[in-house]
Amino acid sequence: MLATALVSGLSLGSIYGLIALGFTLTFAVSGTVNFAQGSSVMLGAVICHTLAVGLRWPMLVAVPIALAGCAVWGLIVERIAVRPFVARGSNAWLMATVALGIVLDNVVMVLYGKEPRALPSSLADDPWVIGNVGIFPLQIVVPVVGLTLALMVHLGLHRTGLGLKLRAAVENPDAARLMSIDVNFLIAVTYAAAALLAGIGGILIAPLYNVAYDMGTLFGIKAFAVAILGGLTNPWGVVIAGLVYGLVEACATTWLGSSSTQIVTFSVVIAALVLAPSGLFSRRRRVRV
Amino acid sequence: MSAILTRRQALVLPAGIAVGSLIGRPVFAAEPVKIGLVAALSGASAKSGEGISRGLAIAIDEINAKGGVLGGRMLELVRRDDESNPAKGQTAARELIDKEGCVILFGGIDSPVSLAIVPLVNSVKVPFMGVWAAATNITRNGANPNFVFRVSAVDVLVDRALIKYATTKFGAKKPGLMLVNNGWGESNLAGLTAAAEAAGVKLAGAEKFDDKDADMTPQLQRLREAGADTIILVGNAAPGAQVIKSLQKSAWTVPVVSHWGISGGRFPELAGSWAGKVHFIQTYSFFGPQNEVGKRVLAALMAKYPDIKGPGDVTPPVGVANAYDAMQLTALAIAKAGSTEGAKMREGFLAIENYQGLIKNYAKPFTDDNHDALNENDYVMVRYNGDQIEPVTG
Numbered sequence: 001m002l003a004t005a006l007v008s009g010l011s012l013g014s015i016y017g018l019i020a021l022g023f024t025l026t027f028a029v030s031g032t033v034n035f036a037q038g039s040s041v042m043l044g045a046v047i048c049h050t051l052a053v054g055l056r057w058p059m060l061v062a063v064p065i066a067l068a069g070c071a072v073w074g075l076i077v078e079r080i081a082v083r084p085f086v087a088r089g090s091n092a093w094l095m096a097t098v099a100l101g102i103v104l105d106n107v108v109m110v111l112y113g114k115e116p117r118a119l120p121s122s123l124a125d126d127p128w129v130i131g132n133v134g135i136f137p138l139q140i141v142v143p144v145v146g147l148t149l150a151l152m153v154h155l156g157l158h159r160t161g162l163g164l165k166l167r168a169a170v171e172n173p174d175a176a177r178l179m180s181i182d183v184n185f186l187i188a189v190t191y192a193a194a195a196l197l198a199g200i201g202g203i204l205i206a207p208l209y210n211v212a213y214d215m216g217t218l219f220g221i222k223a224f225a226v227a228i229l230g231g232l233t234n235p236w237g238v239v240i241a242g243l244v245y246g247l248v249e250a251c252a253t254t255w256l257g258s259s260s261t262q263i264v265t266f267s268v269v270i271a272a273l274v275l276a277p278s279g280l281f282s283r284r285r286r287v288r289v
Numbered sequence: 290m291s292a293i294l295t296r297r298q299a300l301v302l303p304a305g306i307a308v309g310s311l312i313g314r315p316v317f318a319a320e321p322v323k324i325g326l327v328a329a330l331s332g333a334s335a336k337s338g339e340g341i342s343r344g345l346a347i348a349i350d351e352i353n354a355k356g357g358v359l360g361g362r363m364l365e366l367v368r369r370d371d372e373s374n375p376a377k378g379q380t381a382a383r384e385l386i387d388k389e390g391c392v393i394l395f396g397g398i399d400s401p402v403s404l405a406i407v408p409l410v411n412s413v414k415v416p417f418m419g420v421w422a423a424a425t426n427i428t429r430n431g432a433n434p435n436f437v438f439r440v441s442a443v444d445v446l447v448d449r450a451l452i453k454y455a456t457t458k459f460g461a462k463k464p465g466l467m468l469v470n471n472g473w474g475e476s477n478l479a480g481l482t483a484a485a486e487a488a489g490v491k492l493a494g495a496e497k498f499d500d501k502d503a504d505m506t507p508q509l510q511r512l513r514e515a516g517a518d519t520i521i522l523v524g525n526a527a528p529g530a531q532v533i534k535s536l537q538k539s540a541w542t543v544p545v546v547s548h549w550g551i552s553g554g555r556f557p558e559l560a561g562s563w564a565g566k567v568h569f570i571q572t573y574s575f576f577g578p579q580n581e582v583g584k585r586v587l588a589a590l591m592a593k594y595p596d597i598k599g600p601g602d603v604t605p606p607v608g609v610a611n612a613y614d615a616m617q618l619t620a621l622a623i624a625k626a627g628s629t630e631g632a633k634m635r636e637g638f639l640a641i642e643n644y645q646g647l648i649k650n651y652a653k654p655f656t657d658d659n660h661d662a663l664n665e666n667d668y669v670m671v672r673y674n675g676d677q678i679e680p681v682t683g
Contacts (some may be wrong), residue, residue, distance in 0.1 A: 134540030
């Protein structure tokens, strides 16, 4: 049973981590969070399904277009639901991002329909069997992609010019502006990147789950719990928290039964936050005096 | 006061008289009799609502072609989407009764929705006809008088049939249960546990899943470790498909016997290549030799709906067949009652003696003690072949 729980937990956990990375990106740069992140998960899967299944376009074309759609959606969220409120010093972006996510879910419901659809993949049809445990190849691809993207986020932030500007904007936005760094542009870029990460999560999970207008809600909530658990500002912490969350979820179901899954999982989240209010892997910002 | 009308009064007065005459008009004999349907017309179970609508439409067309009911009143179907949500279903039921004036409500696939409507119809004394949802306590609800009738399976009887099928077809000695985590799942947990006990079969365990669960391998692994040799599945199409995908993921080739919820949506598409492995229950199949009613209904379906080219395209057959027979029985009840008044219609249902229907020849289908017209002798086992539902042979 342990092996099954590990496979299931790591696979789902890496999806949670991937979506939660988006929360980390925007929070680190702007101090705001996109609560429509779950809708980005759904948007990636829906666009990909529409193009690849509905229009029979090749996956190699459908996936980039779907991800581009997610990035544009991220820009729209930032421009409509975040920037105007932040400029006024208001926290209403919190409600505005939730509302915009609901609007997108409902628009997709009208255009795409309410019925869940399948996104077939050869990576989720013929399982590999090792001993008593079966696993779809996609379940191995998912954590690999998750960890690779976390590494790319890390390298992007620390080894590129854009990353340097982002970190400058995080450390001191006013000084960054004086250095001709367009902070608003950087924030918009992080929103696009966050939505893109969520879109990747949606496309990866779709063949294992299904595609539906409301598929992102639960993933978004769990990913936010993961982001809080991981410490919001630490990309690696968030990815690890995602894996921990997935494992706790799978182990709770395996050993205690499905009735206990949510009780145990969210109790663990609460207990962890009581012990470490800033998250398990938060980085304290050093203040130089 | 001047006896001369102003121009405004001259315009308003006739209009007021016209409106007043409409509001206070008597009920004409030709006024349609409205039949309400509260079912899932969208979402994961949308196909169930479509099947029920088609069955009702074919029956209503037949009845209206013969002159309607009560000396020439046509039947008119009024549909509302409950979105598989009990609260929305209850609101829709109130609207159909209070605003639309429906004389009877038909229910859909979701037991929790029907269970939410049952207290309402019993309190306002409007008959309710279940044509899919199978929870035992929908009809056996303790109300007296009870206005709820059903032409569909009953969980307690389906559960006996599922256990019997698992043991005879697959030689099951230790079935494991995978049940949706709602009132319908609870109803079947009680029914399957009792049925297994009566059959002398020990259950490997009972696991629950939620509609939105992304991975059910942990639940299945628990059953596997407990020695389950057959899975008995109770759930609707989308989560049911997720169970089958999780089985496939685990490469566990255990036989699966299912309640009929999986036939209410896009199960074959969502479950993928393992969809055909599931044997599930229906009350009717349009395959094989048909009685006269079957031939007539199939021909009418093919004429009315271009997507139906043969028996395999009537999906889900259970929704179509149950709704067709239930509508015909309702017309008989109205005829017996001589009225559309709820209490009289209830007596009308109880007074029906015989009806040669699509599913069977109904003899005294409803009595004071039994409001379920179908029983375990009326069930057939089927499986998916592509998108079509075919009887299990061999």
